[in-house]
Amino acid sequence: MMMHELRKPSLIVYRTLPQLQILLLRSRKYQEWAPPKGRAKRGERNMEIAFQETEKLTGFTRADIELVRGFRTEISYQPEHYIYAISETGSVERVSIFDFPPVRTVYFLGRLRNPEKEIVLSWKHSDFKWLGFEEAIETAIFDDYKDLYTKAKDFLKLS
Numbered sequence: 001m002m003m004h005e006l007r008k009p010s011l012i013v014y015r016t017l018p019q020l021q022i023l024l025l026r027s028r029k030y031q032e033w034a035p036p037k038g039r040a041k042r043g044e045r046n047m048e049i050a051f052q053e054t055e056k057l058t059g060f061t062r063a064d065i066e067l068v069r070g071f072r073t074e075i076s077y078q079p080e081h082y083i084y085a086i087s088e089t090g091s092v093e094r095v096s097i098f099d100f101p102p103v104r105t106v107y108f109l110g111r112l113r114n115p116e117k118e119i120v121l122s123w124k125h126s127d128f129k130w131l132g133f134e135e136a137i138e139t140a141i142f143d144d145y146k147d148l149y150t151k152a153k154d155f156l157k158l159s
Contacts, residue, residue, distance in 0.1 A: 004042075004101055005101055005102050005103070005104055006039065006100075006101045006102070006103045006104070007039070007040040007046065007049075007103075007104055007105075007106065008037045008038065008039055008040070008103060008104070008105040008106075009037065009038060009040050009046040009047065009049040009050035009053065009105070009106050009108070010034075010035050010036060010037035010038075010050055010053075010105055010106065010107045010108070011035065011036060011037075011050040011051060011053075011054045011065070011107075011108050011109070011110050012035045012107055012108070012109045012110070012148070012149075012152050013035065013036065013054060013058070013060065013065060013110050013111075013112055014109070014110070014111055014112065014152075014156075015111070015112040015115035015130065016111075016115055017115040017116065017130075019132050020132065020133060020156065021130035021131055021132055022035070022130070022131060022132075022133060022136050022149065022152070023035065023036070023058070023112075023119070023128060023129075023130055024128065024129055024130075024131060024136065025057060025058070025121070025125040025127075025128050026125055026126050026127040026128065026129075027124065027125060027126075028123075028124060028125060028126045029124070031126075032141070033129070033139070033140075033141075034145065035107070036053055036054045036057040036058055037050070037053060037105060038050070038052065038053025038056070038057075039053075046106045046108075047067075047108055050106070050108050051065070054110075056122055057121075057122045057124060057125060058119050058120065058121070058122070058128075059118075059119060059120030059121075060112065060117065060119070063113075064112060064113055064114065064117060065110040065111065065112055065113065066110060066111045066113055067108065067109075067110050068108075068109040068110060068111060068155070068156070070155075071107075071108060071109040071151075071152065071155045072106065072107070072108055073106075073107050073148060073151050073152075074104055074105065074106050074107070075104070075105045075107070075144045075148065076102060076103065076104045076105075077102070077103055077144070078100070078102050078103070079100040079103055107148060107152075109152055109155065109156075133149055133150075133152065133153040134153075136149045137149045137150055137153075
């Protein structure tokens with residue numbers, strides 16, 4: 001059976017206070033630091049979902065964020081959930097326990113109009129932090145995130 005792709009639109013929110021900083025949220029479920037993102041259903045537009053999810057997760061409305069025109073990038077991956085098992089020969093093998101659809105996360109970039117606006121964190125996240133692009137790149141645990149933050153930084157012509 002063919003699985004449909006799962007789309008997860010996201011908005012990289014940044015502010016200037018005094019340097020440019022991006023917002024990262026810490027997921028309660030995975031303990032991962034990442035920009036706000038959501039899940040799009042069939043027929044829903046990526047950009048609209050990115051703004052809606054950002055509002056749900058942070059309290060920042062569309063009026064609070066100015067979209068940076070021309071920035072759009074994607075990360076695609078195949079999620080895996082697995083366990084380790086001992087084979088008949090005694091070797092340890094990784095065994096997939098679920099089949100998940102491929103995921104495509106579409107990222108947009110937006111500037112928080114009021115850099116001092118307070119965040120209203122959703123129950124899905126345990127914490128948030130504002131990091132400069134370089135610090136975000138250095139602390140990212142996935143290479144895809146390092147590349148993403150580098151692309152956003154370069155797009156804004158930072159050095």
